Amino acid sequence: MPAPTIPYSLPPRETAWQLERGRALLVEIAARRSCRDFSPRPVPRAVIELAIEIAHTAPSGANRKPWRFVAIDDPALKHEIRVAAEAEERESYDHRMPQEWLDALEPLGTTAEKPFLEIAPWLIVLFRVDAEITPDGRRLKNYYPVESTGIAAGMFLTACHMLGLATLTHTPSPMGFLRMICGRPDHEKPFLLIPVGYPAENCTVPDVPKKPLSAVLQWNR
Ligand code: IYR
Numbered sequence: 001m002p003a004p005t006i007p008y009s010l011p012p013r014e015t016a017w018q019l020e021r022g023r024a025l026l027v028e029i030a031a032r033r034s035c036r037d038f039s040p041r042p043v044p045r046a047v048i049e050l051a052i053e054i055a056h057t058a059p060s061g062a063n064r065k066p067w068r069f070v071a072i073d074d075p076a077l078k079h080e081i082r083v084a085a086e087a088e089e090r091e092s093y094d095h096r097m098p099q100e101w102l103d104a105l106e107p108l109g110t111t112a113e114k115p116f117l118e119i120a121p122w123l124i125v126l127f128r129v130d131a132e133i134t135p136d137g138r139r140l141k142n143y144y145p146v147e148s149t150g151i152a153a154g155m156f157l158t159a160c161h162m163l164g165l166a167t168l169t170h171t172p173s174p175m176g177f178l179r180m181i182c183g184r185p186d187h188e189k190p191f192l193l194i195p196v197g198y199p200a201e202n203c204t205v206p207d208v209p210k211k212p213l214s215a216v217l218q219w220n221r
Contacts, residue, residue: 029158035166036110037203038120038195045073047163048122048196055156061143064132067152067191070125070182075118077181081125082117084177085170085193089114092173107208116168120195125178126153127188139187149191156194166199 013021052069060066072078089112093102117123128149132140142148153169160167175190 029161032157032161033166033205034168035195035197035199035203035205036116036168037200038116038166038197039200039203040119040121041198042073042121043165043197045071047165048124051156051159051163051165051196052124054159055152058148058152058155060148060151061145064142065148065152066129066142066145067149068127068129068184068188069156070127070184072123072125072182073121078118078120078123080181081123081178081193082114084181085114085117085172086112088172088174088177096173108206114170114172116195117170117193119200120168120197122196124156124194124196125182125190126156126192126194127179127182127184128191129188131187133185133187146191153192153194160196164198165196166203168195170195 048071052071055069056065056067058065058067072081093112097105126149128145129142130145131142134140157167157169170193172193175193178184178190178193179186179188
């Protein structure tokens with residue numbers, strides 16, 4: 001049976017207001033950069049919770065919200081994650097990644113060393129949840145968990161940035177160790193590992209060229 005409905009409307013906006021607001025938002029959001037050099041300065045748990053609550057408003061397949069955010073500030077747990085991530089990364093950089101991939105990463109200067117996993121005050125491990133287990137033990141499949149979790153991730157990154165927080169979308173590969181360390185069941189798949197905090201005092205980021213909008217935008221056919 002369809003759910004009951006409630007009214008939905010948005011405040012009417014003039015085009016001039018939209019353009020001005022959009023340009024200001026663009027300046028703010030385009031300033032986000034992936035941060036690999038964090039300050040240990042703490043971030044209150046309430047701020048992290050709000051960013052996750054914002055992400056949790058994301059649309060999702062059949063409204064199932066097929067994601068789980070595991071928020072970690074326990075130093076022992078962060079250490080465990082760093083050790084496991086670096087072990088996988090070392091294997092990847094030394095053996096698994098083809099030369100073409102290593103060449104693509106060269107401008108970013110990344111290596112298997114991931115000190116930020118211990119220095120950033122928070123690590124958010126985002127899982128995509130492929131199924132829900134009902135109280136009576138039945139497995140209920142979720143829909144579009146990848147797309148849904150991707151949208152929630154984007155909203156989380158944007159929320160953090162707009163709250164003045166730096167983030168990194170880190171994808172050590174393979175990420176199975178995150179499921180073990182976080183104690184999640186096997187229908188939850190690690191999706192992203194997101195350190196959150198403030199940039200270190202002398203933090204720099206690679207000055208890399210940005211693809212122009214015209215390369216990714218087509219109007220009509
Ligand atoms: N996961 C590795 C390698 C890496 C891969 C991509 I694609 C990047 O954009 C950046 C890094 C690492 O985090 O170092």
